[in-house]
Amino acid sequence: MTGDVDFRELDDLFENAPCGFLSLSPDGRIARVNTTLCGWLDRSQQSLLGAQFTSLLTAGGRIHYETHFAPMLQMSGELDAISVDLVRADDSRLPVFVDANAKTDAAGNVVLIRVAVQDARERRSYEKELLEERRRAERERARVGVLAATLQRALLPPSLSPPSGLDAAAYHHPASSDEVGGDFYDLFPLSSTQWGFFLGDVSGKGAAAAAVTSLTRYTLRSAAVYDPDPIAVLHNLDTVLSHEYHGDDPHFCTVIFGVLTKREDTSSQSGGWDVELASGGHPPALLLRADGTAGYVSTAGGQFVGILSEAHFVSARCQLGPCDTLVLYTDGLTEARTGIGSQRYDDDGALLEFATAHAPASAADIVAALEQLLAGFGSGLDDDTAILALGAPPDR
Incomplete structure (x- = not known):
């Protein structure tokens, strides 16, 4: 390598570089422009020399240059990757990125402005495609969300219609707006004096879980018509799920x-209800009593439904007198994250304390209180949650 400089190669590099080059006088007039940029603009060098650089910009670009770019160049001495449109000879637009820096004299006065122009047509086209793809994805996400919400509503009763002498309220919190969960509940008549109810949680999420939930709800209602004994109903469901879903x-x-049986009590108008329920591996129901106490209706030992060869289910009985309320819930409530690491809401008996603090409470009041509690978990509530409360109103 010698110290000789081949000015012809330097001149060729300037004229035919893969980007446009301009030199501007301090007042913004074009002092020099390379062949590459002239080709992009379909203009001759003679027509550009002496012209104001702003004459190559769109009306909006000129405003931005005068109000933002030029002052910034004066203050900092450089511009980086400014996106503008240049106007070609046929008035079409050429999207470009502009970089510039200023040459100053010893007194700090600008004597020359160097400008590099990068063709941004492919980049702009890519950005448009990316934006359109994002919009398409958002539309698809919205469509999936509508379908999921519609399917989720189809798996839950549109409203609860309890019989005279019984109050009922429910709440469902979906963990995801675009995926169907497996929580479910229902309340339905069996006879003029008996009503069935259930609440549960199917494994998994999405369409598969929705199919299992639909089958589970149908089976529970159908089985209760033939034999309302809660243990028998769960065994019937266990048989159906084991038959339909097995192997891999x-x-x-x-x-x-559970089954609610109306009690006839001539000393009060409400009479109250006898409750018999059975659990298949589900968290125990809570009973909020009229005297301000609360406790669990123990069904410990009940096993999951549909996965064990000889599942064991446990039943229990209780009564709903005036102002007593029975609360069923899924584990989205008890397992909500409340702290750092694996800390869960009900790890130390917080749910029973909450119930005791709110007892006595009507079905609507305790569901509203639990809904507010769930809202306070924020991102810690990462699973679907369903709540069903059944209560006997006060004597009139």
């Missing part, structure tokens, strides 16, 4: 199924 694609659920 097992599906199971946890569920509480």
